[in-house]
Amino acid sequence: MLNFDRQRFIGITKGAVGLRSQIEQAVDEITKKQIDNVFLIGSGGTIAIKYPFEYIIKTHSSIPVYAEIAAELLVEGHKQLTDKSLVITSSLSGTTQETVDAAKFCREKGATVIGIVGDATTPLAQASDYVFANAAANDTLVESFHLQLLLIVLKFLNNRGEFDKYALFADQLATVPESLVAIKEKEDARAEAFAKKYKDEKYHMLVGSGNLWGWTYLYAMCVLEEMQWIHAKSIHAAEFFHGTIELVEKDMSIILFKGEDATRPLMERVERFVTQYSDEVTIFDAKDYALDGIHPEFREFLSTVTIATVMERVSAHLEVQRNHPLTTRRYYRVVKY
Numbered sequence: 001m002l003n004f005d006r007q008r009f010i011g012i013t014k015g016a017v018g019l020r021s022q023i024e025q026a027v028d029e030i031t032k033k034q035i036d037n038v039f040l041i042g043s044g045g046t047i048a049i050k051y052p053f054e055y056i057i058k059t060h061s062s063i064p065v066y067a068e069i070a071a072e073l074l075v076e077g078h079k080q081l082t083d084k085s086l087v088i089t090s091s092l093s094g095t096t097q098e099t100v101d102a103a104k105f106c107r108e109k110g111a112t113v114i115g116i117v118g119d120a121t122t123p124l125a126q127a128s129d130y131v132f133a134n135a136a137a138n139d140t141l142v143e144s145f146h147l148q149l150l151l152i153v154l155k156f157l158n159n160r161g162e163f164d165k166y167a168l169f170a171d172q173l174a175t176v177p178e179s180l181v182a183i184k185e186k187e188d189a190r191a192e193a194f195a196k197k198y199k200d201e202k203y204h205m206l207v208g209s210g211n212l213w214g215w216t217y218l219y220a221m222c223v224l225e226e227m228q229w230i231h232a233k234s235i236h237a238a239e240f241f242h243g244t245i246e247l248v249e250k251d252m253s254i255i256l257f258k259g260e261d262a263t264r265p266l267m268e269r270v271e272r273f274v275t276q277y278s279d280e281v282t283i284f285d286a287k288d289y290a291l292d293g294i295h296p297e298f299r300e301f302l303s304t305v306t307i308a309t310v311m312e313r314v315s316a317h318l319e320v321q322r323n324h325p326l327t328t329r330r331y332y333r334v335v336k337y
């Protein structure tokens with residue numbers, strides 16, 4: 001496969017699931033603190049990868065959960081943030097200033113801070129009470145962070161008596177790295193065809209919901225806009241009919257990310273509409289991807305990793321077809337703002 005190193009990918013994803021015992025030990029300690037609420041904090045891609053966990057906690061637990069953008073939290077504060085809050089934050093570089101500052105702010109309030117990083121010596125790690133480190137890069141960060149977050153969040157719900165199948169789930173998670181490679185292999189030709197067809201497309205609408213809303217926001221902003229300089233809008237399937245609908249044209253590129261959670265009918269409603277009025281609808285459906293070691297009832301938790309692993313193939317081909325490296329920036333960390 002184009003620009004893909006199997007061994008590196010397996011090493012990173014196995015590194016994430018291999019943190020299981022460290023995560024369980026930390027979560028057991030944290031649970032003893034009688035946590036009242038959970039804050040999921042990040043910036044850009046790292047808040048986007050938290051949104052599925054806001055969804056998972058809302059739909060599986062009675063504990064209040066808040067997904068907060070780091071810079072916004074810093075200026076407005078949060079009355080629910082206390083010494084009984086569990087804060088989960090992440091930064092691959094460990095140096096994104098507003099994320100690091102938000103972790104420090106939460107710690108000053110007495111909250112317990114978990115930091116997920118690529119390197120345990122970075123500022124976010126130093127600002128956290130519990131650190132999970134797994135080296136990754138932009139092409140693997142969603143898989144790495146999502147797998148760790150699944151272990152953290154579902155173990156926490158297990159300790160609260162809200163997810164009794166955690167041990168089985170965590171055992172089965174170990175099979176995911178190999179499945180993801182097989183999914184990439186299956187989808188690579190389709191990803192290449194998409195990149196060839198849409199390399200000069202000026203605008204894409206991306207629609208997602210539930211577990212995949214964060215991914216939809218991430219792919220539009222952090223990949224198409226940031227890494228490819230292509231205009232893109234992320235639209236929640238439930239909101240599609242409340243505005244965006246009026247822009248649909250026969251030649252409008254519309255990308256649908258379909259997951260396997262309770263919100264799937266919202267995506268099906270959008271699909272029925274857009275396939276009638278646009279000839280350029282591309283569907284990436286988590287249901288199409290085999291996860292042999294995973295019990296069907298756990299599949300909804302993995303939509304983000306399967307879709308992200310496929311879209312990494314799309315990004316790899318877009319970069320080549322458009323002759324625009326995914327790493328090129330003209331402003332981000334280049335100029336001051």
Ligand SMILES: O=P(O)(O)OC[C@H]1O[C@](O)(CO)[C@@H](O)[C@@H]1O
Nearest residue numbers: 044045046091092093094096222
């Ligand atoms: O994970 P880090 O190193 O904090 O980087 C966050 C940055 O990376 C991105 O997620 C993608 O480049 C941006 O949206 C965000 O600003």
